[in-house]
Amino acid sequence: MIIEASKPQKQPTGRSSMIQSQKEEPKSSYGKRNFNKSHQPTDIFHTPVKKVSKNVYHLSNPEKAYIVLHGLIGTEAHEIAHSIARDARSVQAILNKKDSPNPFQQSHEMKGRWSKGDSKLTDNHKYYLQKWMHDGSLKSARQAWNRLNSIQKLLPISYHPVRNFLNANGKFVRPRLKSEVSDTNLGKRVAYCTQYRNFNFRKVLFTDESSFQLNANNEKVYWRRGAKPPTKSKANPNSKIMVWGGISYTGKTSLFIVKGKLKAPGYIAILKNKRRDMKALFASRRIWYFQQDGAPCHRPLVVRKYITRWLTKNILPHPPQSPDLNPIELIWAQMKRLVEKKNPKNRAELLAAIIDSWNRISREDIRKVIDNLPKKMDKILELDGDLL
Numbered sequence: 001m002i003i004e005a006s007k008p009q010k011q012p013t014g015r016s017s018m019i020q021s022q023k024e025e026p027k028s029s030y031g032k033r034n035f036n037k038s039h040q041p042t043d044i045f046h047t048p049v050k051k052v053s054k055n056v057y058h059l060s061n062p063e064k065a066y067i068v069l070h071g072l073i074g075t076e077a078h079e080i081a082h083s084i085a086r087d088a089r090s091v092q093a094i095l096n097k098k099d100s101p102n103p104f105q106q107s108h109e110m111k112g113r114w115s116k117g118d119s120k121l122t123d124n125h126k127y128y129l130q131k132w133m134h135d136g137s138l139k140s141a142r143q144a145w146n147r148l149n150s151i152q153k154l155l156p157i158s159y160h161p162v163r164n165f166l167n168a169n170g171k172f173v174r175p176r177l178k179s180e181v182s183d184t185n186l187g188k189r190v191a192y193c194t195q196y197r198n199f200n201f202r203k204v205l206f207t208d209e210s211s212f213q214l215n216a217n218n219e220k221v222y223w224r225r226g227a228k229p230p231t232k233s234k235a236n237p238n239s240k241i242m243v244w245g246g247i248s249y250t251g252k253t254s255l256f257i258v259k260g261k262l263k264a265p266g267y268i269a270i271l272k273n274k275r276r277d278m279k280a281l282f283a284s285r286r287i288w289y290f291q292q293d294g295a296p297c298h299r300p301l302v303v304r305k306y307i308t309r310w311l312t313k314n315i316l317p318h319p320p321q322s323p324d325l326n327p328i329e330l331i332w333a334q335m336k337r338l339v340e341k342k343n344p345k346n347r348a349e350l351l352a353a354i355i356d357s358w359n360r361i362s363r364e365d366i367r368k369v370i371d372n373l374p375k376k377m378d379k380i381l382e383l384d385g386d387l388l
Helices: 015-024 061-072 077-084 088-096 107-111 123-135 141-149 159-169 183-196 264-273 275-281 301-311 328-342 347-360 363-371 373-382
Strands: 204-213 240-248 256-258 289-291
Touching: 061 077, 061 088, 077 088, 123 141, 123 159, 141 159, 183 373, 204 328, 204 347, 240 275, 240 328, 240 347, 240 363, 256 264, 264 275, 264 301, 275 301, 328 347, 328 363, 363 373
Parallel strands: 204 289
Antiparallel strands: 204 240, 240 256
């Protein structure tokens, strides 16, 4: 018997072999390749969870479903966290909101950080934004966005157009603190400005006290986004020095360093110490005026008697709550900027910086603030006595 040899079959190569091998592989009911050779019984409480890499911090939806289902049957949070290799706090957060309408809602969706409406403002949106900006009821861009979306007749708008519109028209800042002047003092300020608007302030000596302290932080610096916030060294403890000084159109007195709390006897001692300096400024004038504010140490009768007897008989009144009507306040402000630039580290350096800043005040600086006083009075009259 003759047996014919079977003809060797040609093995497929290349892409055709890959296609044929894929066709022969068993597939799951969903049409995908089934890598599990043995089929396991289906159980909703054993839903397979996709393992995530370590750099993924947010829970996936399958993981959230796994947590919610196991939470319904009373599984503890730490047991669920151990089974999916997740932090127990994240699992507990999902369990806490499993009874909410949408436990899978992301936190950024609740905060409104992403677009949830139209990306262009309509005229009606702008109308309400301008109205709220005018009456000062807006506290933040997010509050404005929430208020717009709460109005039923308006189309839903996303957050970013609202924020951009507000930034284009201004910015949110902290209000500048401003002292309120009583009605009585408003009338006194108006009466004073009306009476002395045309007065010759070149024959007036303006006196006052001011305090300088360490760790002043009023100078602005530029901060670039992304860089570390700027810092400034702080001295400890906070040391404070009070000084007295006087200015006039012809010059200034020397500074007096005040020690302790200033009362009437101490204030009279300052006037005695600086009497020659004050009289030297008005050596060419027979008539000159002395002005001081209404501080408690200035009001006693004994102080007024000393001024009228040993300095000058003319005391120029000063209205209450009126630091803007004393030119020396602007000199103090200029000095404090100079002191802060030196950044003193201790009391000795602070005192040296104060004296140096006083010496750097020129006669032109003093004359400028004195000559500007009548213009300030006109502005105060326009404001009906309010502070500038």
